[in-house]
Amino acid sequence: MFRFRLLATAGLLIGMAAPAAAETIYVTNEKDNTVTVVDGEKLAITDRIKVGRRPRGITFNHDGTRLYVCVGDDNRIDVIDIASRKVVDRLPSGPDPELFVLDPNKRRLYVANEDDNMVSVVDTESKKVIGDIQVGVEPEGMALSPDGSLLVNTSETTNMAHFIDAERHEIVGNVLVDARPRVAQFTRDGKHVWVSSEIGGTVAVIDAATKQIVRKIGFEVRGVKREAIQPVGIAMTKDGKRVFVALGPSNRVAEVNPETMEVTKYHLVGQRVWNLAFSPDEKRLYTTNGVSNDLSVIDLEKDRVIKSIPVGGAPWGVVVKP
Secondary structure, eight states, rough: HHHHHHHHHHHHHHHHSEEEEOOOOEETTTTTEEEEETTTTTTTEEEEEEEESSSSEEEOOOOOOOEEEEEEGGGGEEEETTTEEEEEEEEESSSSSSEEEOSSSSEEEEEEETTTEEEEEEEETTTEEEEEESSSEEEEEEEEESSSSEEEEEEEEEEEEEEEEETTTTTEEEEEEESSEEEEEOOOTTTEEEEETTTEEEEEEEETTEEEEEEEEOOOOSSSGGGGGOOOOOETTSSSSSSSEBBBTTTTEEEETTTTTTEEEEOSSSSSSEEEEOTTTTTTEEEHHHHTTTTEEEEETTTTEEEEEOOSSSSEEEEEEE
């Protein structure tokens, strides 16, 4: 009996000592035509996956076993198998796909095609385009409401956020925002959509029901010229209490309090920060920096960058898998 208890206790201690599985970070590199794989525990590169030309937007499929990657210069979506780390399939799109969003309840992928002013609706099972939605000039940002009923697309040249009925594939509202809107992001409750305007230098907070702008958030960084502050990527915590905005050539990420809509701090990162992704526990924020060719790792508890990882030529998109 004593020996059994001793073995059981030892087994329990070994189980307690085992480290939790670390996340894996995937980064698209526009100029290298690769997706870099980074170990979240060691913060070291473990692989580079060759994909089509000019990869930008990146997202997981429903069960997290595959990655979808927009390869703009090849006018398609590459599909990467997570286990083998190889491109195993391709999906159609319109010309120059940039960003997309996957319906959480269906097998539809909504793709913004920059060169034909269309949003393609792609069935990921049949691998066919099942619909096209005419939008403004140079569509880019894509967001879907939590219930999957409302789609938002931003058009860079038209300077609009287009609200689209996801079932009927029809525009139900247009909201004029500041110059060159890039990313759109719904809040967790679906009540608001945040839209970044790169050249306008603002983020518009839009009421999803009324299609009215309720607040515009501006940014000021001491010692940085106004024209260098260019909002692009947006990331929100699950509890909705913290929002982070990538500010492009200013080399900063702004942290915004969504209750007051005020900037609380700026994080200095690499050069030309594009997009953002949280670690699963939201204690870290990863940023892609297109000019310094690296990934910045922000420790959100220490409020500082703890590492910069060279990942490839012109890193752009980033996602994290637990």
